[in-house]
Amino acid sequence: MTSPSDMALQKTLEEAFDALCASIDTLCRHVDRHPPQLWCLPSDGGQPRSAAAWLREALTDMWYHDGQDGRATRNYVGVVAADEALMALAEAVNRGKDHFGEVITQIRTALPADRLSAMRAALPLRPSAVNAHLCDDGLARLHLKQCWRRVLIAPAPVARIRLAWYSNGRSIKRLSVQDAERLLMQLDTSADHVRIQYRKLAALPSDEPLAQVQAQAPLMRANLFYVEPLDDGRQRQAMNIAMPLFVPSPNGRLPHCNQPPAAPPETRTRARRSDSRIDDEPWLPSIRVHRYRY
Template sequence: MSSPPSATDRPTYRLLAELEAAFDALIARTEALLAAFERAPCEAWAFDASTADAAWLRRALLDFWYQDGQDGRATNSHVGLVAADEALLAHVAEVNVAKAEFAARLAQIREQHPPLIAEAKAVLPFRHPELHTHLRGSGLARLHLKQCWRAIPVAEAPVARVRLAWYTSGRSIKRLSVREAERKLLALDSDAPHVRIQLRRLAGIPDGEPLAQVQAQAPLMRANLFYCEPLEDGRTRRAMNVALPLFLPAPRGRLPDCNQPPAAPPTQRTRARRSDERLEETPFLPSLRVYRYRSA
């Protein structure tokens, strides 16, 4: 019989217990959503599968695992459309609430006791043996926390048509000071010739000049939704990224008109470069993907 946690261990024990409860709620509500879909199947379409049935939806909504060798920053994508009635949409809303609660508990742990994250990844799958058994021999390695808490996309009103397209021009831009860039370069290898060249280049600009570190984002599928009627705020369309099946309000249980996007993203940039692009075309510090801003 294990001894009760000590006074110093109690806060950590509480954090893990709250996370476990949030994970249990997430699984239970996802299972309820899947059961509702199976009881009353509605029209569905899958981009990456020949049949959009209950088995496909289960794989998509319970894909909480890293593949062996998967980049830790990458997430699996399951693009599809589901024509949902009010009852099914209510289940989706409950799942998304559970996902938000799970994300909140994770954020609390990261802030108060970061080492607990590794323990959570090891412990949580074993709370649901029916989920964990398929890990054996299937190339699945460990729990992918982001794939647990990312929300299921939902359209807020009935849609007349959906146009899916690859989006390949996404990028994140982080501002850096000259001193921050210098520290990052020195952390690489200050004796390397290419680093010394970049350090000299950096020394030639004002200390107060802001720089931009650019990270290209992986291609993703974007859905352009065209509503049947204007929304209260006057909007008639919306664009949203869809890494999970998109649930569409459909009182008649039918999917709207939808295109078939290419099987793979284009290999080259498809959007024209904006005329008001604020960054220079070539990187100022190539080793860090750092650019200068264009002069006014």
């Protein structure tokens, strides 16, 4: 039975979601009336579309596709020359995303995970005129990461943008031998390959630091060169762009952008650092743990 507090949180979630959808719809309607200059990376080898069509797809893509990995998000790499009105609308979308994310966090803290799943599943089933066009059959599953990831907003006019794929990134987490042992214990400890890794771990000094390495998906990196230095003195800024980047443009023109390849390179394009302190081969493959070089 649903409690009054659960119903109140459900209502708060629905209101936050509808407000987010309304802010996106307002921005898209503005772009329909006043199409900005826009550059975008063609997706799936397709032909470039109008600014309005591309932006609408990028901002309303908040649903899982069949078979999609829940950790993966779809990228929409593009640069939008935004006047003052469009910049304000983009900021409003981000406020809606931030508020929706805050409500999700509140629900996760207050309720069991299955209640959030039920609330999320109910969102597209409501007869809402605001978001009816956001899913094909009303049975789509909401992708929370794609809901609250923000559009990118440059803080000042940009002279030029240098775009390049970054396809060799990795995240590194420092572990102790005890941490690695706990991770191995979560696997099938009766399996031969896990037993072998236990023996390898037991042979290490108990105070030896280890590194857990996770290869990251390719991403587009943008280097922004500002017309004037920012308040902190910087005239250049690097950022990863997986969502449209709105740049202030009083004259409505795009800054100069190079044309990167439509897909990341299949092989490593940069030489491996000679001073890397982490072994190339994992010491404990099942948990992606490497040893440091000394």
